[in-house]
Amino acid sequence: MTGRLVRHAKAGGVATITLDSPHNRNALSAGLLRELDEALTWALGESGVRVIVLTGAGPVFCAGADLKEPKAAQVTTAFPDILSLIWESPKPVVCRLNGTARAGGLGLVAACDFAIAPETASFAFTEVRLGVVPAMIAVTCLRRLDPRAAAEYFLTGEVFTARRAAEIGLLTRAVPDEDLDATVAHYTGMLLRGGPEALAITKRLVREVPAMPVEEGLRQMAALSAQRFTSEEGQEGIRAFMEKRPPAWGAVLGTTWGDAS
Incomplete structure (x- = not known):
């Protein structure tokens, strides 16, 4: 799967889908969204897959829309389908954040049933600082976030910590970096028992x-x-x-x- 922007693998009933575009911080380019749609469709249709883990390569989970693409705004037409696939998935989806997330990346986090992040990760809804709005991701994020916190971070664009993200409902847990994989294993193991x-x-x-x-x-x-x-x-x-x-x-x-x- 060399050269692909999204990798997927299956082991023991768990499908792991990895955003693999670290050169642009796993930004939501048209190509990455297309391959993510393909990977999710594969995992949902694979009878041996019981649980889906969504993660990323490199130090950043997802930086949001790829603003360097000539037609970045057009990418948004594919994004709702991705969020819907995750949100409506009959199979539990665990987001294993390998690091920081911004803007559209937080829509992916909120769409998942579980979200585990290292304590060193940071988060921000940066849209208003660019003169745009967190429109599509509001559909998933506002179903997770405390209303006061949603207003605070949507309107200010302020960066907040992983611990704060867990407090306001964006994350299931924020854990020490060295405990990330063990914590994800705990949840996937429990889910496989259901x-x-x-x-x-x-x-x-x-x-x-x-x-x-x-x-x-x-x-x-x-x-x-x-x-x-x-x-x-x-x-x-x-x-x-x-x-x-x-x-x-x-x-x-x-x-x-x-x-x-």
Whole structure:
């Protein structure tokens, strides 16, 4: 895959997708977005893939739009599809930030289900300082961020730390650099233990249930709960628990980032 801007590999049920354009800090060029779309589509369609890890090469995860491209604004037509693929993915997506992220790169971070960054990483929504706006990434970021923090950083463009990013909901965790891979391994290992159908449905619950009226939510969730207890996957999980053995889907536990107990 020499010369490509995005690499992908599969090991132990985990697909790792790597932004590999360090010469421009993994900026969202037309070429990188095209290859990222291809890699995500591959991972989503690959039956052996249970969890997706999105990461980058070099010291920066993603610097946002590639402003050096002659038609940088046109790249934005491809970006919504990428964010939608990640957000709507039935397979959990873990963002392993290899370093700093800016602007559009934060849209990718927020679209993922989990985001783990080294404490040395920094973040900023720099759009307003260029006279543009964080329009598309607002769709994913505003679903993660504390409202006051969103106003603060969207409007000022100020740089903030990884610890602060975790405090305001942009990151799942900020960890010492040396603990990054072990932490990602912990999450991927835990995710591999969940039933694939149950994980996909639970992803939707996290997003949709808070917006439901309480009575309607309870009615719908009671029906869903009953359905899942009688489903093939649910029955297998219950049998495995009673028989003190791994469920059928638990046979694949090795991951690119190591096992987690």
